[in-house]
Amino acid sequence: MKKLQMLCLAAFTFLFANTTFAQDSEVENYDQGFRLGVGLNGGLPTDNDYDWSLGGDVRLQYDLSKKTSLTLTTGFTNLFMGKDELGNNIKDLGFIPAKAGFKAFVLKDQFYVLGELGAGFAVTNGYDKTTFLWAPGIGYANKYIDLSVRYEDYHDFRTNQVALRVAYGFKL
Known part of the structure; x- marks a missing residue:
């Protein structure tokens, strides 16, 4: 022993x-430093409240090392009209997400996992709620292109989605 x-x-x-x-x-x-990414997002809610979503974002990334980064993301997302349990139309919901996250490259410095936490601030159609949101994802990034798929949960909006992000990034 x-x-x-x-x-x-x-x-x-x-x-x-x-x-x-x-x-x-x-x-x-x-060489540690900042990167900026500008992205377009499209998603499908996993419940029946909304039909689809579209949005844009800006992500500031600080590289801690070659394999790890901290992120701050904001933009605008719109969840398009759906129906409630009784078949009544639900108004579109537009909101501004504000998220902080951690990105870790796991394969060949190009494939990564990302986790983000933050808040979503409703800004359209008379909605006045703010929701907690969390978003784990996976992606591929090279010097300029960033493609990712993520799950986002909007707790107080009572919905969630699976979204695709296509972005252009560059070093600051």
């Missing part, structure tokens, strides 16, 4: 030291 404990401790120490050195050299060789 003592040999197994020593072997595990040695393996852990080796892995920890190796990871620490790799991170130090990556930070020294990577």
Whole structure:
């Protein structure tokens, strides 16, 4: 048992030291900075309240390392008319999302996972609610193009959607 404990401790120490050195050299060789992305979003709500959505956004991204970034996203999204449980028309809902997130590249520095949290501020058709929203997603990005698919949940708007984002990004 003592040999197994020593072997595990040695393996852990080796892995920890190796990871620490790799991170130090990556930070020294990577130029941290800001990127800006301008995107177009289209989505399909997963419930029957709204028929479809369309929006645009601006995303500010700060690269912490070659594989991780912090994001701030805002824009405008419109959920287009649907029907309630009784078949009555529901007015369009337009809102401004404000989200903060974390992006981590997981494969070849191009495929990533993203998680965002924030609020949605209703601004059209007499809606006056603000909702909590959360949005996990996956995507592909290169030097200029960013394509992603995400799920967004709008708690107080009682709806959610699966959306596609196509964006153009550049370094600031």
